[in-house]
Amino acid sequence: xxxxxxxxxxxxxxxxxxxxxxxxxxxxxxxxxxxxxxxxxxxxxxxxxxxxxxxxxxxxxxxxxxxxxxxxxxxxxxxxxxxxxxxxxxxxxxxxxxxxxxxxxxxxxxxxxxxxxxxxxxxxxxxxxxx
Amino acid sequence: xxxxxxxxxxxxxxxxxxxxxxxxxxxxxxxxxxxxxxxxxxxxxxxxxxxxxxxxxxxxxxxxxxxxxxxxxxxxxxxxxxxxxxxxxxxxxxxxxxxxxxxxxxxxxxxxxxxxxxxxxxxxxxxxxxxxxxxxxxxxxxxxxxxxxxxxxxxxxxxxxxxxxxxxxxxxxxxxxxxxxxxxxxxxxxxxxxxxxxxxxxxxxxxxxxxxxxxxxxxxxxxxxxxxxxxxxxxxxxxxxxxxxxxxxxxxxxxxxxxxxxxxxxxxxxxxxxxxxxxxxxxxxxxxxxxxxxxxxxxxxxxxxxxxxxxxxxxxxxxxxxxxxxxxxxxxxxxxxxxxxxxxxxxxxxxxxxxxxxxxxxxxxxxxxxxxxxxxxxxx
Numbered sequence: 001x002x003x004x005x006x007x008x009x010x011x012x013x014x015x016x017x018x019x020x021x022x023x024x025x026x027x028x029x030x031x032x033x034x035x036x037x038x039x040x041x042x043x044x045x046x047x048x049x050x051x052x053x054x055x056x057x058x059x060x061x062x063x064x065x066x067x068x069x070x071x072x073x074x075x076x077x078x079x080x081x082x083x084x085x086x087x088x089x090x091x092x093x094x095x096x097x098x099x100x101x102x103x104x105x106x107x108x109x110x111x112x113x114x115x116x117x118x119x120x121x122x123x124x125x126x127x128x129x130x131x
Numbered sequence: 132x133x134x135x136x137x138x139x140x141x142x143x144x145x146x147x148x149x150x151x152x153x154x155x156x157x158x159x160x161x162x163x164x165x166x167x168x169x170x171x172x173x174x175x176x177x178x179x180x181x182x183x184x185x186x187x188x189x190x191x192x193x194x195x196x197x198x199x200x201x202x203x204x205x206x207x208x209x210x211x212x213x214x215x216x217x218x219x220x221x222x223x224x225x226x227x228x229x230x231x232x233x234x235x236x237x238x239x240x241x242x243x244x245x246x247x248x249x250x251x252x253x254x255x256x257x258x259x260x261x262x263x264x265x266x267x268x269x270x271x272x273x274x275x276x277x278x279x280x281x282x283x284x285x286x287x288x289x290x291x292x293x294x295x296x297x298x299x300x301x302x303x304x305x306x307x308x309x310x311x312x313x314x315x316x317x318x319x320x321x322x323x324x325x326x327x328x329x330x331x332x333x334x335x336x337x338x339x340x341x342x343x344x345x346x347x348x349x350x351x352x353x354x355x356x357x358x359x360x361x362x363x364x365x366x367x368x369x370x371x372x373x374x375x376x377x378x379x380x381x382x383x384x385x386x387x388x389x390x391x392x393x394x395x396x397x398x399x400x401x402x403x404x405x406x407x408x409x410x411x412x413x414x415x416x417x418x419x420x421x422x423x424x425x426x427x428x429x430x431x432x433x434x435x436x437x438x439x440x441x442x443x444x445x446x447x448x449x450x451x452x453x454x455x456x457x458x459x460x461x462x463x464x465x466x467x468x469x470x471x472x473x474x475x476x477x478x479x480x481x482x483x484x485x486x487x488x489x490x491x492x493x494x495x496x497x498x499x500x501x502x503x504x505x506x507x508x509x510x511x
Binding site: 006008009027032062063064066067068070071072074087088089090092093096097104 | 143146147150151153154169170175176177178179180182183259278279280281282
């Protein structure tokens with residue numbers, strides 16, 4: 001199946017989906033050395049976002065989160081690509097400076113359609129998500 | 132810029148601005164007259180932020196417009212005497228050097244408007260420290276969104292910002308009408324009102340009736356609203372130049388009882404190991420008030436008055452600094468109690484007279500807070 005989405009940060013990646021219905025903060029809530037989500041009670045707590053197609057509604061928290069995403073990329077533990085329902089400044093800037101492909105406003109309910117572990121392709125050159 | 136004719140740093144910065152413009156539905160870019168950039172304390176941006184800044188500086192990034200910084204993690208001249216760890220200081224200096232390489236003035240303050248940087252009504256700017264954004268929009272009538280550190284840096288490098296949000300007059304409309312039924316005597320009282328309203332209105336725009344705050348009181352109130360909510364603009368009837376309230380605005384009343392309850396709830400320390408003020412950074416008139424208070428009764432515990440380097444220099448010249456320091460106060464420039472590494476400097480329970488700091492001290496510095504008017508905390 002393939003759906004369209006809006007391009008936020010260019011690039012293309014394939015990986016296993018990791019889906020969170022909750023917003024994600026990268027400052028303080030994700031360990032930049034391991035990519036593991038630290039936030040207590042978060043649906044992804046204890047899981048690593050490294051190399052995943054990370055699907056979540058939008059970012060939250062401090063704008064410093066953009067720099068944390070860059071740190072994760074340098075440490076080799078950044079997500080392979082990001083799909084947001086509605087992009088905001090923190091995640092969008094983080095994805096662009098870290099060169100992580102990112103799309104938002106998918107034409108379909110990705111939080112339902114995509115399941116953890118599914119192999120997903122995000123083409124942020126053409127604005128397509130396929131699985 | 133987008134095609135790299137002006138170098139790779141500006142190209143990358145413009146890519147980000149274009150993406151943000153697309154996200155928020157901006158029809159075009161608008162020229163700005165200044166940028167105030169957050170993400171300065173090494174404590175908040177860490178190695179990842181430092182590397183990014185170095186990278187942009189190495190790519191040849193140079194700012195197009197007057198640009199200046201938010202408070203750093205330490206006083207750049209007296210960090211050693213203040214007990215800032217050396218490893219921290221080294222990294223902090225590297226952060227400031229990277230900004231300086233890009234042509235950014237390393238004036239580190241959340242109150243640029245106290246040192247002559249006062250954009251005019253209707254002037255477009257890109258500022259990021261939340262209390263400075265609130266002051267610029269509300270008190271000065273300038274126009275800025277609440278920028279993040281990275282987006283303000285991009286705006287500084289390109290000299291433009293996407294035209295959306297609070298840059299557009301039609302979005303500068305209050306959706307909450309606030310009546311204050313309490314006796315507001317000083318800036319700390321105003322900051323308590325700010326905490327209550329910020330929580331209520333969240334990202335919205337409040338409009339106040341029946342209060343007549345001065346600039347310092349608005350500085351405290353706006354800072355608190357931007358911390359407990361994310362208020363970037365408010366109006367005060369008869370005080371701010373703009374007053375535009377939606378006919379559907381919700382109406383609320385803030386009572387003395389609510390204020391007293393919140394004040395009691397915030398207080399979770401009986402005594403302090405550090406007295407602080409200057410959140411946002413102190414002005415000359417606040418320093419005069421402090422000097423008079425200390426001359427009546429000196430302080431025994433460490434007492435930090437956080438302020439910009441420019442105001443400190445002015446106070447040193449006029450002899451005001453000596454009057455304060457003789458009676459136990461320390462003028463701490465470039466930094467503040469929130470972005471300094473208090474938790475690594477051995478402090479556990481600071482006293483503070485500002486609502487804004489009570490939001491951040493427990494989370495960012497793991498501190499217990501003693502909160503009250505200056506006269507209530509100075510000798511605790």
